[in-house]
Amino acid sequence: MSLERVDSVDPSEVYDYIVCGGGTSGCVIAGRLASDLDVKVLVLEAGPDNADLENVHMAGGWSKNFDSETDWNLVTEPMKTIDDRRVKLSRGRFLGGSSGVNGTLCIRGMKQDYDDWGLSEWTGEKMFEFMKRAETFHEKDWHEADKSVHGTDGPLHTEPHDLAPISERVKESMIDQGLxxxxxxxxxxxxxxxxxxxxxxxxxxxxxxAADFITRGHKRENITIKTEVTVDKILFSQDAEELTAIGVAAISTNGKKVEYHARKEVIVAGGAYCSPPLLMRSGLGPKEHLEKHGIECLVDLPGVGGNLMDHVLCFIFYEVSEPNLTNDHLAYHDNAIASTYKLYQEKKSGILSTFPFGIFGYARLDERLKDSELWTNAPRQGGRDPMGLLPSQPNIELWNTELYGGPKQYTDFPVDHKHVFAQCALLFNQHSRGSVTLKSKDPLENPVIDHNYLSDPLDMLVLSEGCRLANDIVMKGKGTKDVIKGSWPSNLTHHANATREDWEEHVRQHATTCYHASGTCAMGKPDDKDAVLDGRLRVRGVRNLRVADCSSVPRVNNGHTQMVAYGIGEGAAEMIKEDAQGSLSKLTSGVAKLAV
Known part of the structure; x- marks a missing residue:
């Protein structure tokens, strides 16, 4: 058991709050807490600072951060349901975390998604306000924004994306096909x-x-940022059978072991893959699993590392017959990338200044699935479909790429003056669940991750039907049907004749992650035996310890998780401040009574 007295260490290494993880939620929390200049906040980040990482700030260079020291280099276990493939789970390992490598997309989901959590602290109305709070939205003349839902003074700067010609075509096809x-x-x-x-x-x-919340114009003297420091475990004290988090033990990049102590709280914000191992190494988790690794179980929390969710995604590639509808000519043809890069360096414009995703859509699939026995015979509850969704929630998301590209396994680049894009389908509210477990108690060793993708037959049915719809939009929609030359690469079966069974095979071969890992330290009500946290993100059975990142999500939203991570950061900071004020009020009241 890791017990240590706060007053036994160097006072310079004692802080009010320690935030373990300088990723999306962690940076938001640190920045907001530090608005009180009387508190000292420490941020511990395993990776380097992002200030000089060009491929973070240049959105088009996102994939150059992977497979290196700026990537956690996580890989799943082989999964039978997708032909025993392993899937690379690239995550940003630097200050700002995956907010510096993601697709830059602000897709919040539906308010009902958060109402479905069943927690009064995190209703749809509250989550949308938290997400709005983080943002400063910049309008463009051509875009019809609803100003009432956008923030105007948050550190997160957002703007609409100017569509490439192929995206305008896909937009026309989506509308034509009923979206x-x-x-x-x-x-x-x-x-x-x-x-x-x-x-x-x-x-x-x-x-x-997210690093912008604690750097650039938001850097404060009361925030200490330590990069290239890996948190090993949480330190505790115990009094009258009550466990209290008082700090952390960490390892610097040169192997030096160091401890940092917290007067008020330790906040774990390592994300869905890294937060559970930190809790488990600290003795908080499934007792049997911890004992297997020689770790004393301080609090038996069976839900730690379980309930792993993600949005499974499929790319479908097409070659187009007309030149320059896509942006391939600016990236792959001849030596175009050199002039494209020069344009970015000089003017911060061109295709490297943005992420190559185009127009997006949501779709309900009730009508398309009415001929499926699996769908029609599946149980339904309370007006919801077999996936557990109300008519106000989408089954899938669709979008197109603006040139050839995707996860790094896609290497059939159209270098010979051809033009290619992908139509993508993403599954919502999947039933399959995976896990994150320890490989060892070494903090420098990555955990064992099994996403268990598509193990539920309904997941496969809905995603494959989503692929069919995506293909129908491209092959039948009036904006694209006359410019499709065929599948890419050319040895694939032409998509126009594919059956639902064909699409299931496509899914098995090509399903991949959308990098939306969630749920492994989930919040829940008191009667939920698998909940790790209460509705205020506090770890069960421990004082002064919270987990605040996407691992806390009970059920992943029907959108993307970037804005969820910002929203959780904003909400967590508000709750931490409220609880600190409540504790101060109790202390003041107690002192007053003693005085009387």
């Missing part, structure tokens, strides 16, 4: 079946990241 256009639907959260524009975390050609 009406609602410009700001991904910010309002009110349209489960339609298409619209997605704000991006890019402004004036530069990606904005």
């Amino acid at each position: 009406p256009y609602h410009p700001d639907m991904f910010s309002t959260g009110e349209t489960p079946h339609g298409c619209g524009d997605v704000p991006r975390t890019v402004h004036q050609g530069v990606r904005t990241t």
Whole structure:
């Protein structure tokens, strides 16, 4: 058991709050807590500072951060349901975390998604306000924004994305195939079946990241940022059978062991893959699993590392017959990338100044699935479909890429003056659940991750039908049907004749992650035996310890998780301040009574 008295260490290494993880939620929390200049906040980040990482700030260079020291280099276990493939789970390992490598997309989901958590602290109304609080939205003349849902003074700068010609074509096809256009639907959260524009975390050609909450114009003297420091475990004291978090033990990049102590709280913000191992190494988790690794179980929390969710995604590639509809000519043809890079360096413009995703859509699939026995015979509850969704929530998300590209396994680049894009389908509210477990108690060793993708037959049915719809939009929609030359690469079966069974095989071969890992330290009500946290993000059975990141999500939203991570950071900071004020009020009241 790791017990230590706060007054036994160097006073310079004692802080009010210690934030373990300088990723999206962690930076938001630290920045907001430090607005009280009387508190000292420490941020511990395993990776380097992002200030000089060009491929963070240049959104088009995102993939150059992977497979290196700026990537956690996580890989799943082989999964039978996707042909025993392992999937690379690239995550940002630097200050700002995955906010510096993601697709820059601000897709909040639906308010109902958060109401479905069943926690009064995190209703849809509250979550949308938290997400709004983080943002400063910059308008563009062509975009019809709903100003009421956008923030105006947050450190996160966002703006709409200017569509490439192929995206305008896909937009026309989406509308033609029954997905009406609602410009700001991904910010309002009110349209489960339609298409619209997605704000991006890019402004004036530069990606904005969570690190901006504690650096640049928001750096404060009362925040200490220590990079290249890996947190090993949480330190505790125990009094009258009550466990209290008092600090952390960490390891610097040169192998030096050091301890940092907290007067008020320790906040774990390592994300869905890294937060559970930190809790488990500290003795908080499933007792049997901890004992297997020689770790004394201080609090038996069976839910730690379970309930792993993600949004499974499929890319479908097409070659187009007309030149320059896509942006391939600016990246792959001849030596175009050199002039493209020069344009970015000089003017912060061009395709490297943004992320190459185009128009987005949500779709309900009730009508398309009515001929499926699996769908029609599956149990339904309370007016919800077999996936557990209300008619106000989408089954899938669709979008197109603006040139060839995707996860790093896609290497059939159109270098010979050809032009290619992908139509993508993403599954919502999947039933399959995975796990994150320890490989060892070495803090420098990555955990064992099994996403268990598509193990539930309904997941496979809905995603494969989503692929069919994506293909119908491209092959039948009036904006694209006359410019499709065929599948890419050319040895694939032409998609126009593919059956649902064909699409299931496509999914098995090509399903991949959307990097939306969630749920492994989930919040829950008191009667939920698998909940790790209460509704205020406090770890069960421990005082002064919270987990605040996407691992805390009970059920992943029907959108993307970037804005969820910002929202959780904003909400957590508010709750921490409220609880600190409540403790101060109790102390003041107690002192007053003693005085009387």
